[in-house]
Amino acid sequence: MKKAVSIWHEGDARWIVIARDPDKPGHVIDTNEYLFSAGGESLLVDPGGIEIFPAVFAAISAECDPGTIRSIFASHQDPDIISSLALWLEFNPAIRCHLSWLWASFIPHFGGSGETFVALPDEGGDVTVGGRSLRAIPAHYLHSSGNFHLYDPHARVLFSGDVGAALLPPDQQGLFVEDFDRHIRHAEGFHRRWMGSNAAKLDWCERVSRLDVDMLMPQHGAIYRGADVGRFIDWFSQLEVGVLRAPPAASDSRKAA
Amino acid sequence: MPGAVMSADTAAEAGRAPPDRSSPVARMTPTLTKACTSPPRSELGRTVRLSEETRRVIALAFGVRLMALNAIILARRAGASARGFGVLSGELRRFTGELESAMDELRRLTWSAVATVTARVKQARVAGVLERARAAAPQSERWIDEPLARMARAAESQAAELRATERALQEAIRDADRIGLMGGVLARTARIEAAYGDVFRVQLTEVADGFDRAIASILASLQQLESTEMGARS
Numbered sequence: 001m002k003k004a005v006s007i008w009h010e011g012d013a014r015w016i017v018i019a020r021d022p023d024k025p026g027h028v029i030d031t032n033e034y035l036f037s038a039g040g041e042s043l044l045v046d047p048g049g050i051e052i053f054p055a056v057f058a059a060i061s062a063e064c065d066p067g068t069i070r071s072i073f074a075s076h077q078d079p080d081i082i083s084s085l086a087l088w089l090e091f092n093p094a095i096r097c098h099l100s101w102l103w104a105s106f107i108p109h110f111g112g113s114g115e116t117f118v119a120l121p122d123e124g125g126d127v128t129v130g131g132r133s134l135r136a137i138p139a140h141y142l143h144s145s146g147n148f149h150l151y152d153p154h155a156r157v158l159f160s161g162d163v164g165a166a167l168l169p170p171d172q173q174g175l176f177v178e179d180f181d182r183h184i185r186h187a188e189g190f191h192r193r194w195m196g197s198n199a200a201k202l203d204w205c206e207r208v209s210r211l212d213v214d215m216l217m218p219q220h221g222a223i224y225r226g227a228d229v230g231r232f233i234d235w236f237s238q239l240e241v242g243v244l245r246a247p248p249a250a251s252d253s254r255k256a257a
Numbered sequence: 258m259p260g261a262v263m264s265a266d267t268a269a270e271a272g273r274a275p276p277d278r279s280s281p282v283a284r285m286t287p288t289l290t291k292a293c294t295s296p297p298r299s300e301l302g303r304t305v306r307l308s309e310e311t312r313r314v315i316a317l318a319f320g321v322r323l324m325a326l327n328a329i330i331l332a333r334r335a336g337a338s339a340r341g342f343g344v345l346s347g348e349l350r351r352f353t354g355e356l357e358s359a360m361d362e363l364r365r366l367t368w369s370a371v372a373t374v375t376a377r378v379k380q381a382r383v384a385g386v387l388e389r390a391r392a393a394a395p396q397s398e399r400w401i402d403e404p405l406a407r408m409a410r411a412a413e414s415q416a417a418e419l420r421a422t423e424r425a426l427q428e429a430i431r432d433a434d435r436i437g438l439m440g441g442v443l444a445r446t447a448r449i450e451a452a453y454g455d456v457f458r459v460q461l462t463e464v465a466d467g468f469d470r471a472i473a474s475i476l477a478s479l480q481q482l483e484s485t486e487m488g489a490r491s
Contacts, residue, residue: 001393053386057401058394066400090383090404 002055004063013038018059039130042068053084071096075161076144077103086111102146141200156214166221177222195241205237300374308367314478315360318353321471325350328464338455345447352440359433370422437479444468
């Protein structure tokens with residue numbers, strides 16, 4: 001069963017990660033979901049696929065009141081990101097889903113009505129939760145053509161979607177990156193294959209390097225903290241992506257986004 | 258096992274406590290979830306078969322309509338000796354119009370059933386996942402029971418809707434059968450009339466045989482429709 005772990009808090013505001021499900025079937029990729037709560041409201045970030053809904057819901061309800069979830073942020077359109085939408089809407093039909101305008105008419109195939117979706121323009125925008133403002137920052141083509149990350153300037157955390165993701169082996173299931181060099185080996189193939197554009201990557205690295213980020217939180221794998229955030233941005237900026245230079249290894253070709 | 262309610266044994270096997278069934282909604286839920294989950298998949302398959310068979314009858318009826326038009330022209334060329342055959346061809350043309358109307362109604366009802374059944378399948382899947390969430394975390398019961406009860410109410414209303422569509426479908430199939438039998442009578446009579454076609458006898462008989470074969474195919478399809486429908490009731 002997944003566990004909800006608090007990774008940042010200040011007053012009534014907190015970030016929770018829902019991660020690591022040892023009971024998850026092997027054919028379903030492991031994902032991290034995040035919950036931001038403030039002022040009695042919560043935002044669920046990349047709520048995950050339909051198959052893992054029970055584990056996510058159970059983990060959240062063990063930690064807090066899921067009734068406070070008023071909104072969902074979907075970084076992009078993939079099934080492991082947002083196919084559970086219909087279930088969350090069964091639970092609370094008033095939930096609003098923030099996502100790229102590009103996917104606003106695609107994701108309704110997973111569920112929701114005309115009122116459900118809040119389309120973000122390409123340049124991004126603010127997402128307010130309990131009076132606190134989070135910033136949806138563009139990450140287009142990393143990997144999806146309509147892709148956003150979510151920055152909390154107060155907590156100095158950046159939810160980075162598939163950027164920073166790693167497909168970790170069973171013996172490296174820590175929640176945080178402890179040994180960057182050892183960890184990044186499990187991120188390389190994934191980034192080379194899944195990140196679509198060197199130009200988009202460099203633009204992202206340049207913008208994110210100007211932000212104050214204490215934690216970079218990907219949707220798969222471990223969370224980068226402190227100096228590892230800068231290490232990751234440097235590493236990513238130098239990695240050649242968007243080119244299929246050789247047949248990928250079997251582990252690289254698995255869809256992890 | 259999506260959609261299944263976890264029994265105490267299953268929960269024990271999974272190393273988890275069975276869900277608490279103490280609340281009224283919790284006690285209702287097994288029945289309600291069953292209402293959501295038991296019939297839809299086979300219903301969907303059946304409605305798809307009904308739809309396919311309906312499409313086949315419409316295509317056959319269209320073929321008979323073309324044959325009837327050709328037969329009317331042929332009867333005119335044959336003159337007085339084929340007047341009866343011409344009248345019958347006109348009747349067969351009208352028959353195809355009636356049959357097509359009946360099949361349109363059948364198609365409308367079938368798609369209405371498909372829409373309801375699809376909604377039920379979707380609902381059943383969601384109900385199954387919510388049940389799993391509830392079984393995974395007994396503390397989530399207070400949040401899960403309400404949507405489950407709401408879905409169960411929707412499932413009951415959908416079931417009533419489906420029953421009404423079912424009755425209308427049976428009636429529409431009976432209507433189509435009656436029309437089909439009339440077509441059979443017309444085709445047989447056309448063969449008799451063809452015998453009086455004088456020098457056009459051979460050609461008229463060929464046309465009448467064509468009618469006969471096409472109507473036989475229509476009747477076979479209508480029979481198939483009826484047995485598919487009866488299969489749902491048994």
